[in-house]
Amino acid sequence: MAVVSIGALTLESNKILRDVELAYEKNGKKDGPVILVCHALTGDQFAVGTDENPGWWHGLIGPGKAVDTNVFQVITFNVLGGCNGSTGPLSIDPETGDPYRASFPELTIRDMVRAERAALKQMGIDHLSAVIGGSLGGMKALEWGHLYPDFVEKIMPLAVTPAYGDYGVAFNHIGIQAILSDAEYNDGNYPEGANLKGLQVARMAGMVTYRSGNLFNQRFARCHDGTQFDIQSYLSYQGEKLASRFDPNSYLTLLKAMNTHDVTEKTLDVNIFSLSFTQDLLYPSEWMIPWLQKMPNASWEIIETDFGHDGFLVEFEKWGPHIQNQLEELAVPQLSR
Ligand SMILES: CC(=O)SCCNC(=O)CCNC(=O)[C@H](O)C(C)(C)COP(=O)(O)OP(=O)(O)OC[C@H]1O[C@@H](n2cnc3c(N)ncnc32)[C@H](O)[C@@H]1OP(=O)(O)O
Numbered sequence: 001m002a003v004v005s006i007g008a009l010t011l012e013s014n015k016i017l018r019d020v021e022l023a024y025e026k027n028g029k030k031d032g033p034v035i036l037v038c039h040a041l042t043g044d045q046f047a048v049g050t051d052e053n054p055g056w057w058h059g060l061i062g063p064g065k066a067v068d069t070n071v072f073q074v075i076t077f078n079v080l081g082g083c084n085g086s087t088g089p090l091s092i093d094p095e096t097g098d099p100y101r102a103s104f105p106e107l108t109i110r111d112m113v114r115a116e117r118a119a120l121k122q123m124g125i126d127h128l129s130a131v132i133g134g135s136l137g138g139m140k141a142l143e144w145g146h147l148y149p150d151f152v153e154k155i156m157p158l159a160v161t162p163a164y165g166d167y168g169v170a171f172n173h174i175g176i177q178a179i180l181s182d183a184e185y186n187d188g189n190y191p192e193g194a195n196l197k198g199l200q201v202a203r204m205a206g207m208v209t210y211r212s213g214n215l216f217n218q219r220f221a222r223c224h225d226g227t228q229f230d231i232q233s234y235l236s237y238q239g240e241k242l243a244s245r246f247d248p249n250s251y252l253t254l255l256k257a258m259n260t261h262d263v264t265e266k267t268l269d270v271n272i273f274s275l276s277f278t279q280d281l282l283y284p285s286e287w288m289i290p291w292l293q294k295m296p297n298a299s300w301e302i303i304e305t306d307f308g309h310d311g312f313l314v315e316f317e318k319w320g321p322h323i324q325n326q327l328e329e330l331a332v333p334q335l336s337r
């Protein structure tokens with residue numbers, strides 16, 4: 001696994017996180033202009049992956065695709081606080097020699113972006129052509145524009161709003177309480193192979209906000225197998241799947257970071273192109289667009305979809321061309337095509 005070490009990081013809380021590492025995936029044209037891609041809550045650094053194991057944006061990024069790896073280098077970090085190789089609750093706390101688990105310090109979206117800025121410096125990268133990300137990744141894209149407007153030419157925050165709304169905080173609260181009240185979670189010290197019902201319920205609650213009522217009604221149509229409705233088995237399946245691949249302490253860390261993010265009162269002096277998705281219950285366009293209208297250099301599109309919030313993970317043919325057009329307008333790639 002590719003990992004970059006950045007040493008100690010002082011967090012917004014003033015706590016110091018020692019021996020910080022970020023795991024990453026890098027693809028595309030060697031020495032080409034750099035695009036940073038930011039994953040969502042349960043994503044990871046494998047945005048592209050391989051043909052055998054495609055990553056979550058395999059349909060968007062690749063040779064001749066909307067994010068053309070014949071032109072650009074594309075880097076994705078596993079987020080600070082994540083559980084796929086970057087420093088997070090599963091990492092060893094140098095103070096104790098044991099994994100942090102529930103003692104991992106609370107993070108902000110800004111801490112995550114500062115860590116990535118340090119990692120890029122370590123990798124010898126001193127300019128980004130674009131930062132693209134959805135959901136939590138969109139919050140990071142906004143934060144890149146806020147913290148480092150001279151380092152990045154264009155930010156593309158997708159399926160996001162300038163802060164996380166009360167509706168999102170409410171569902172995060174349900175998720176957090178479900179995890180904390182699970183005896184198997186054991187205050188963060190859960191045993192290997194534990195059946196983490198709390199994390200499963202948290203994912204089920206989350207799934208209801210990532211899609212739309214219309215999508216569920218079309219897809220499941222009240223079908224019943226004699227024991228339960230299909231939507232029930234679907235949600236249970238999604239809960240089990242997430243609990244088998246994700247660390248609950250990491251999940252808590254990331255939810256809390258999302259809750260506190262807020263650039264509502266900031267003016268981002270950077271080129272912004274944003275996508276909102278219809279029926280997004282968490283990050284509605286009705287909130288994002290009035291904020292974008294106050295920015296000096298912003299444009300946007302609204303994508304019609306029944307997927308709602310998860311629209312940024314599917315139906316690339318609908319919105320990929322907007323991303324491609326935006327990338328073609330960048331200053332540097334014109335020279336390198
Ligand atoms: C930007 C980021 O980093 S986030 C991306 C990283 N996260 C992930 O990849 C995990 C989250 N994944 C997803 O959100 C989705 O898979 C998407 C958005 C990528 C695609 O969504 P969809 O194509 O609608 O598929 P969805 O995940 O809803 O459902 C399909 C799964 O449900 C199962 N399923 C469908 N109906 C039922 C049912 N009634 N009962 C039980 N299981 C069911 C399918 O068998 C399938 O299983 P599989 O995933 O093991 O193949």
Ligand SMILES: N[C@@H](CCO)C(=O)O
Pocket residue numbers: 040041042043134135136210310313
């Ligand atoms: N499907 C997304 C939802 C949060 O944006 C994820 O699992 O990360």
